[in-house]
Amino acid sequence: MMKQLAYKIGKLSEQEQWEFDCQDSLSRYIEERILLGFMWMKLPIFDEKPYRIFTTMKEYKEWLNKEIPRYLGYNQIDD
Structure with missing residues (x-):
């Protein structure tokens, strides 16, 4: 209609x-x-592989800070 x-x-x-x-x-x-x-929207890095495995949360957060663009908002805030 x-x-x-x-x-x-x-x-x-x-x-x-x-x-x-x-x-x-x-x-x-x-x-x-x-x-x-x-x-x-296509998310760079996130959409490249179907999944990722991290041993610890620290390892995951380090990966986020290193690999993910800041504009996506997944990075830790610097103190």
Whole structure:
């Protein structure tokens, strides 16, 4: 089923854009909202092998700090 098409002409303020986006998302079926709510992305290093085995948690954390890019948020915070 196709939903009603909505659009605005001209540049919207940040508040107007937020309200427009909220109305758009509320017009979707729950299945669509769930599907669109996830962002699938390839994770470097994580996706290269189906699994990894570590003997200790320390070994795992050292591997994370050495191999995983900081922007993914898995690294330990430096004190």
